[in-house]
Amino acid sequence: MSILLSNISKNFGQFAALHDIDLEIPEGELVALLGPSGCGKTTLLRIIAGLEQADKGKIFLDGDDKTDLHVSQRGIGFVFQHYALFRHMTVFDNVAFGMRVKDKKLRPSETEIAKKTHALLELVQFDWLHNRFPDQLSGGQRQRIGLARALAVEPSVLLLDEPFGALDASVRKDLRQWLRNLHHELNITSIFVTHDQEEAMEVASQVVVLNKGRIKQQGSPAEIYDYPANEFVSKFIGQTNEFTLEHYTVDWFKHIGLPISAESKIAHVRPHDIEIVKTANNDTPITLKDWQHLGALIWIELTKNLPNGKPKLVYVEMPNEQFKRLQLNRGDKVDLKVRHAHWFN
Amino acid sequence: MSTVISRNVHQSTLDDANWVRWSLIAVALGFVILFLCVPLVLVIIQAFSKGFGAYFSALSEPDMQAAMRLTLLTALITVPLNTVFGVAAAWAITRFEFRGKNLLITLIDLPFSVSPVISGLIFVLMFGAQGWFGSWFVEHDIKIIFAVPGIVLATLFITFPFVARQLIPLTQEMCSEEEEAALSLGASGWKTFFLITLPNIKWALLYGVLLCNARAMGEFGAVSVVSGHIRGMTNTLPLHVEVSYNEYDSVSAFAGASILAGLAIVTLILKTILEWKQTNRATV
Amino acid sequence: MSQSRIMPGFRPTVSFTVFYLSLVVLIPLSTLVFKSFELNFDYYLNIITHKRVVAAFRVSFSTALGAAIIASFFGFIVAWVLTRYSFAGKRFFHAIIDLPFALPTAVAGIVLATIFQPSGFLGKFLKENFDLQIGFKPAGIVVALIFISIPFVVRTVEPVLQEFDSRMEEAASSLGATRWQVFAKIIFPNIFPALLTGFALSFARGVGEYGSVIFIAGNLPYISEIVPLLIITKLEQYDMPGATAIALTMLVISFLLLLLINLLQHWVRKRSG
Numbered sequence: 001m002s003i004l005l006s007n008i009s010k011n012f013g014q015f016a017a018l019h020d021i022d023l024e025i026p027e028g029e030l031v032a033l034l035g036p037s038g039c040g041k042t043t044l045l046r047i048i049a050g051l052e053q054a055d056k057g058k059i060f061l062d063g064d065d066k067t068d069l070h071v072s073q074r075g076i077g078f079v080f081q082h083y084a085l086f087r088h089m090t091v092f093d094n095v096a097f098g099m100r101v102k103d104k105k106l107r108p109s110e111t112e113i114a115k116k117t118h119a120l121l122e123l124v125q126f127d128w129l130h131n132r133f134p135d136q137l138s139g140g141q142r143q144r145i146g147l148a149r150a151l152a153v154e155p156s157v158l159l160l161d162e163p164f165g166a167l168d169a170s171v172r173k174d175l176r177q178w179l180r181n182l183h184h185e186l187n188i189t190s191i192f193v194t195h196d197q198e199e200a201m202e203v204a205s206q207v208v209v210l211n212k213g214r215i216k217q218q219g220s221p222a223e224i225y226d227y228p229a230n231e232f233v234s235k236f237i238g239q240t241n242e243f244t245l246e247h248y249t250v251d252w253f254k255h256i257g258l259p260i261s262a263e264s265k266i267a268h269v270r271p272h273d274i275e276i277v278k279t280a281n282n283d284t285p286i287t288l289k290d291w292q293h294l295g296a297l298i299w300i301e302l303t304k305n306l307p308n309g310k311p312k313l314v315y316v317e318m319p320n321e322q323f324k325r326l327q328l329n330r331g332d333k334v335d336l337k338v339r340h341a342h343w344f345n
Numbered sequence: 346m347s348t349v350i351s352r353n354v355h356q357s358t359l360d361d362a363n364w365v366r367w368s369l370i371a372v373a374l375g376f377v378i379l380f381l382c383v384p385l386v387l388v389i390i391q392a393f394s395k396g397f398g399a400y401f402s403a404l405s406e407p408d409m410q411a412a413m414r415l416t417l418l419t420a421l422i423t424v425p426l427n428t429v430f431g432v433a434a435a436w437a438i439t440r441f442e443f444r445g446k447n448l449l450i451t452l453i454d455l456p457f458s459v460s461p462v463i464s465g466l467i468f469v470l471m472f473g474a475q476g477w478f479g480s481w482f483v484e485h486d487i488k489i490i491f492a493v494p495g496i497v498l499a500t501l502f503i504t505f506p507f508v509a510r511q512l513i514p515l516t517q518e519m520c521s522e523e524e525e526a527a528l529s530l531g532a533s534g535w536k537t538f539f540l541i542t543l544p545n546i547k548w549a550l551l552y553g554v555l556l557c558n559a560r561a562m563g564e565f566g567a568v569s570v571v572s573g574h575i576r577g578m579t580n581t582l583p584l585h586v587e588v589s590y591n592e593y594d595s596v597s598a599f600a601g602a603s604i605l606a607g608l609a610i611v612t613l614i615l616k617t618i619l620e621w622k623q624t625n626r627a628t629v
Numbered sequence: 630m631s632q633s634r635i636m637p638g639f640r641p642t643v644s645f646t647v648f649y650l651s652l653v654v655l656i657p658l659s660t661l662v663f664k665s666f667e668l669n670f671d672y673y674l675n676i677i678t679h680k681r682v683v684a685a686f687r688v689s690f691s692t693a694l695g696a697a698i699i700a701s702f703f704g705f706i707v708a709w710v711l712t713r714y715s716f717a718g719k720r721f722f723h724a725i726i727d728l729p730f731a732l733p734t735a736v737a738g739i740v741l742a743t744i745f746q747p748s749g750f751l752g753k754f755l756k757e758n759f760d761l762q763i764g765f766k767p768a769g770i771v772v773a774l775i776f777i778s779i780p781f782v783v784r785t786v787e788p789v790l791q792e793f794d795s796r797m798e799e800a801a802s803s804l805g806a807t808r809w810q811v812f813a814k815i816i817f818p819n820i821f822p823a824l825l826t827g828f829a830l831s832f833a834r835g836v837g838e839y840g841s842v843i844f845i846a847g848n849l850p851y852i853s854e855i856v857p858l859l860i861i862t863k864l865e866q867y868d869m870p871g872a873t874a875i876a877l878t879m880l881v882i883s884f885l886l887l888l889l890i891n892l893l894q895h896w897v898r899k900r901s902g
């Protein structure tokens with residue numbers, strides 16, 4: 001089911017959580033709402049779910065206006081950050097809940113409910129634990145049950161609030177992959193909230209970057225990374241070096257061409273878009289300070305003394321092989337060549 | 346080696362010297378035994394001081410029986426009313442933000458800080474012969490003061506906050522996420538309440554009901570003011586105990602007292618169980 | 630307000646709460662206030678400055694104060710012993726602390742009177758060995774109020790003692806403090822606000838207490854007559870204005886005490902962060 005948000009605004013007292021959000025999500029996508037904490041991403045998710053009412057704006061699911069529809073009528077599946085499992089019910093009863101509270105006319109029979117519940121528990125690889133209570137489960141297990149419970153009502157949209165936020169790093173890695181595969185299998189339009197850019201890039205087919213209640217950019221992970229629309233996105237996603245274009249840096253950009261009005265420009269350069277050239281020229285004395293092995297890549301720290309006397313750090317990333325070929329030592333003088341830069345005002 | 350030593354040091358820093366510990370335990374237990382255990386035991390001893398026969402005949406006196414019935418009736422009316430109120434108030438206060446909420450919480454606690462005698466007096470002022478509505482009720486031949494309705498009203502006032510007090514902190518701490526989850530799965534408001542909220546608060550609710558009931562059955566000061574002490578008619582069990590005691594009918598007084606003390610013991614036992622259930626509700 | 634549309638039942642629960650509260654509590658209580666407006670101010674002053682009334686207030690407040698102090702002292706020790714030490718029968722003692730909440734005050738009253746009256750078993754013992762009479766004296770009122778106060782103190786102090794971060798004690802010990810210094814400088818200052826709250830709760834309850842007191846007090850005007858009893862006496866003499874005036878004074882004092890307790894608790898919460 002496609003989702004369309006038009007002009008959504010929300011204030012909490014004086015605090016404006018969301019300003020005029022317009023967002024279109026085509027059917028079947030797996031979308032990440034990404035942003036720093038307090039950017040409004042969870043509020044937006046809750047508004048789509050109907051757990052929160054927007055002050056202004058409309059929500060369309062498959063073209064139908066659902067703005068004023070109560071959460072219990074909206075047909076969404078919501079997976080809560082801390083899972084919100086019903087702790088007085090077994091895993092089985094948790095998953096069956098959504099089917100059991102349906103109106104008599106629509107409610108499946110107990111045998112059908114049991115069949116479907118077991119099927120869902122198998123889907124989340126959990127059927128063997130169906131008699132346990134939530135408190136007897138690990139975080140990752142609870143997360144899967146939360147998901148199975150949300151899927152039981154056959155939602156047209158699946159919403160997940162920080163689905164991996166409360167989990168250990170190792171469990172998180174596994175669950176991400178699993179969620180991706182599950183999405184491929186079910187193909188339900190899904191939105192998840194995260195503050196972890198790596199998670200967003202790895203799992204989502206579309207990323208929506210939010211900051212201070214506004215959408216900064218929407219696109220595929222590759223688009224967001226390779227063509228950041230603004231300074232915020234460029235800095236928030238991945239590593240970046242920030243250069244103010246001044247006389248001593250101009251040389252580094254020469255061969256890729258400078259923007260026309262060079263004066264007020266700021267360049268963002270990814271560490272892997274910088275090439276290091278060995279030089280004997282002491283006029284551009286950039287010094288190799290240190291490096292770290294990251295396996296296949298080398299992370300290099302360079303310093304340059306600015307005219308104001310302060311040192312500026314520049315980060316460069318290059319393949320191990322290439323680094324070996326350069327035969328660099330700490331304290332070597334080097335020159336830089338930028339391969340690719342993003343220009344912002 | 347070093348870990349062993351540090352553990353010993355660690356223990357000795359937090360443990361008090363033996364003589365300190367034992368003298369404090371002696372003082373505390375002596376105090377509790379003198380003020381709490383001795384009185385409880387004495388009620389039983391006094392009740393049976395003239396033998397079992399006297400005890401049971403005191404209990405089967407018609408006035409005693411009438412007093413027990415009235416006490417039960419009062420509790421039967423007041424406890425359910427205040428329970429419904431407590432649940433509604435807890436829901437309103439913990440699930441919504443609205444202006445005047447803090448004032449509402451303070452007002453709910455009000456009866457706790459009013460002397461029982463004043464709690465009775467206000468109903469005399471309202472419904473007594475010289476009271477506001479007194480003359481109207483006299484004309485229509487409805488008796489409120491020195492009659493059962495007055496006793497019920499005063500008890501209602503006294504036991505008003507008990508259930509709400511127990512539920513408000515608990516529902517506050519229970520995050521509404523579980524309820525939101527139920528709503529998002531399509532449950533209606535009532536279903537969410539009965540299937541999700543109620544099972545989570547049931548032990549605290551029972552606990553509140555228990556305390557409310559103990560107070561409703563045992564209230565003395567407020568009821569004493571509005572009752573008029575008419576034997577067999579408007580005497581609750583605590584009032585019957587008072588009247589018998591003042592008439593030097595010690596066996597009857599302590600027989601009634603033993604029933605109330607039994608009620609208190611049952612209350613304490615249930616209370617301990619419920620406290621345990623509530624703190625362990627996660628794993629039950 | 631938006632929340633009210635998501636969670637069901639805003640309108641019915643809030644309106645029922647306010648309606649029931651008004652009916653059962655606010656309207657009856659306001660009767661007392663409005664009734665006292667009918668009193669002439671001089672007349673009101675006359676009543677409450679009457680020697681017997683003043684004496685009753687003095688008895689009520691001084692006995693409640695004494696009982697609250699004694700109960701705070703012993704209650705603190707009881708809470709300490711119950712949270713810090715283990716001993717046989719701890720569960721039983723823990724449960725029986727709440728007896729005064731569960732035992733009807735009239736029962737407490739007659740049994741305490743039976744114990745402490747000059748012919749009672751403790752009363753006789755104290756009389757013969759120490760020439761001390763408790764029953765039918767203000768001391769008897771103090772005894773009854775101590776009984777009532779115990780759970781207020783213990784139940785306020787206990788949770789704070791339980792949650793007390795023992796790492797602070799370890800830190801103090803590691804810096805060279807003796808056990809007594811740790812108690813006086815680290816533990817007690819942290820527990821004190823709760824103890825003060827427990828004290829204030831007992832005091833407030835003690836001032837208004839009736840049932841457990843009247844049997845043991847002897848109820849002699851000027852000596853051991855408490856304010857609630859005086860209100861009842863006025864009522865029985867059909868002196869409505871008198872009863873109203875005394876009750877209003879008492880109510881105002883209780884509310885001031887309540888305010889004080891709330892401020893205290895606010896202060897405690899602020900201190901504990």
